[in-house]
Amino acid sequence: MTDQEAEAFTFDGGRVDPGETEEFRYPVTETYLGDPVRIPVTIINGPRPGPTIFLSAAIHGDELNGIEVVREVAQEWDHSDICGTLVCLPVLNVQGFVTQERYLPIYERDLNRAFPGKQNSTGSNRIAYQIYHNFIEPCDFGLDFHTSTRGRTNMLHVRTDMDDEGAARLARAFGTNLIMAGEGSSGMLRREATDEGIPTITLEMGEAHRFERELIDHALEGVRSVFAEYGIYQQETVRWPGWRTVIGDWSEKTWLRADSGGIVEMYYEQGELVHEGEVICRITNPFKSDATVVKAPFTGLLVGVLENPVVYPGNPLCHFIKIEETQERIIEAGSGAHG
Numbered sequence: 076m077t078d079q080e081a082e083a084f085t086f087d088g089g090r091v092d093p094g095e096t097e098e099f100r101y102p103v104t105e106t107y108l109g110d111p112v113r114i115p116v117t118i119i120n121g122p123r124p125g126p127t128i129f130l131s132a133a134i135h136g137d138e139l140n141g142i143e144v145v146r147e148v149a150q151e152w153d154h155s156d157i158c159g160t161l162v163c164l165p166v167l168n169v170q171g172f173v174t175q176e177r178y179l180p181i182y183e184r185d186l187n188r189a190f191p192g193k194q195n196s197t198g199s200n201r202i203a204y205q206i207y208h209n210f211i212e213p214c215d216f217g218l219d220f221h222t223s224t225r226g227r228t229n230m231l232h233v234r235t236d237m238d239d240e241g242a243a244r245l246a247r248a249f250g251t252n253l254i255m256a257g258e259g260s261s262g263m264l265r266r267e268a269t270d271e272g273i274p275t276i277t278l279e280m281g282e283a284h285r286f287e288r289e290l291i292d293h294a295l296e297g298v299r300s301v302f303a304e305y306g307i308y309q310q311e312t313v314r315w316p317g318w319r320t321v322i323g324d325w326s327e328k329t330w331l332r333a334d335s336g337g338i339v340e341m342y343y344e345q346g347e348l349v350h351e352g353e354v355i356c357r358i359t360n361p362f363k364s365d366a367t368v369v370k371a372p373f374t375g376l377l378v379g380v381l382e383n384p385v386v387y388p389g390n391p392l393c394h395f396i397k398i399e400e401t402q403e404r405i406i407e408a409g410s411g412a413h414g
Contacts, residue, residue, distance in 0.1 A: 079124040084160050086209040094122040096154070103169075103205040104198060112170060116210065117149040117163040125159025126305050129210060129217040130298070132164070134187045134264060135178070136171020137283040141220020144294045159307045162210050175284065177224065188262035191271070211268055216245055216305075217275040218298065219264050226383035227391070228282035230346035230376070231293050235265060237321060241274030248304035249276065249297040250314035253378065253396070256323035282382055318405040320398050327397040328378075333358055333386040335367045341384070341393075343377050348406045349395075350374045356381075356392060373397050 081093035091097045100113035130148060132141030142165045149163035166172045168186045170179055178185050184199040191211075192204030211217065223229040232253035235242040239258075242265075246254050259266035259277070268275040280294055281287040296314060303311035322328050333339075337358040343349055349371040358367040369392060379394035386392065398406075 081120070081122060081124045084118055084120050084127065084162070084213065086213070091118040091120045091160075093120050095120055101205070101209065103202045114164065114169055114206065115166055117161075117165075119149065119154045119157070119161040119163070121154065121157035121159050121161075121307075123156070123158040125157070125307055126215040127160040127162065127213060128301075128305070128307065129162040129164060129214045130220070131167055131217065131264070132220040133166040133172050134168055134219065135185075135221065135224075135283075136166075136168040136173070137175050137177050137225065138220070138222040139283065139285060140222050140281045140287055140290055140294070141278065142166060143286050143291050144220055144298065147291075147295060148298055157302075157307055158309060159305070161307075162214060164206070164210060167206060177283070185262075187264055188260065190262055190264045190267040207264075207267075211264070211273065212271070214268075214273055216241065216273060217265075217268055218245075218249070218278060218301065219275055220278045220280065220294065222281050222283050223279065223379055225283045226381065227379050228345050228382050229279045229379040229394070231278070231280045231290055231297075232378060233276050233278060234259070235274075235276040236269055237323065239269050239274060241272075242269050242276060244304070245274050245301065246276050247319075248301045248313055249278070250300045250316045251278075251297065252316050252319055253376065254319065254321045255279075255328075255378075256321055318402045320396070320402055322396050329372065329395055331355065331369055331372075331392045331395055333367070333369075333388055333390045333392055335365075336387045337365075337367070337385075339381055339384040339386055339392065341380055343380070343393075345377050345380050347377050348374070348398075348403065349377060355395075358386065371395065374403060 084091045096119045102111040104112045130145045145165040189199040189203035191207040193200040233246045234255045235246045236258040237243045237256035265275040280290045300314035302308035341356045351374045375397045
């Protein structure tokens with residue numbers, strides 16, 4: 076690194092030289108009236124050479140926690156001596172964000188199934204192409220922040236393809252207790268970027284439509300840990316979360332679903348340890364009779380839980396993963412799980 080020189084970050088229509096920071100709104104499509112739809116972008120090009128990393132959020136317009144993570148990194152951290160370049164994209168799905176909807180409005184297209192995009196294709200593919208071509212493709216790796224969907228919440232954890240060496244290194248560097256292994260669906264930003272040699276991880280944290288300060292702070296610690304791992308912030312250290320489990324086998328995770336309709340009384344929160352046979356929740360009618368009890372099928376962690384307490388039969392109640400005895404002892408001793 077010491078023999079190299081820092082390089083400019085270039086995109087269609089712009090350039091950010093070493094030692095410079097640029098904030099701008101980049102057009103990715105147009106409205107019915109022909110007005111530009113522009114995503115906010117902050118490019119921080121450090122004075123010294125190093126990797127280029129993107130931080131993105133709100134690819135689903137109602138997922139807000141990650142927006143605050145990316146904004147704080149871009150606007151509140153000291154970047155005067157960083158090695159490398161930060162590409163900060165706090166709101167990828169501007170149309171969904173403005174309407175507070177998960178998907179692109181009107182046609183309900185999932186922007187996170189449109190990458191790397193196509194220049195002369197559907198609206199979602201065109202948006203994805205502009206984002207990917209200009210701000211993802213020039214990067215060495217990336218962090219993509221998400222939350223659960225409306226009515227559910229997730230503990231802070233990483234999702235990525237652990238069979239990819241670069242993605243696995245990035246996932247471990249972030250320092251969460253839980254890593255959910257899997258390459259992801261076709262068209263996902265993390266999958267398409269990783270397949271193109273840009274290791275990318277998804278960070279799941281909390282629920283839609285709100286800022287959750289504790290989760291945001293834990294995620295910021297993870298970003299600092301990543302910056303330490305790759306030498307972007309050379310004064311930081313890589314974080315060890317106390318314990319870690321990597322879940323890739325479907326037998327180690329399950330969605331527990333309601334067998335009856337009613338009102339849910341949840342006895343645990345996301346990230347909590349539940350022992351085999353313990354009651355996670357119960358479902359009752361308006362008279363609190365005819366209770367259906369839901370018990371833990373094995374000892375594990377609640378990754379995600381229902382926030383909206385009403386269900387039909389078949390609705391998901393919680394996302395539950397199996398953990399090993401060693402991890403169980405650490406948790407019980409007080410290390411706990413973030414989020």
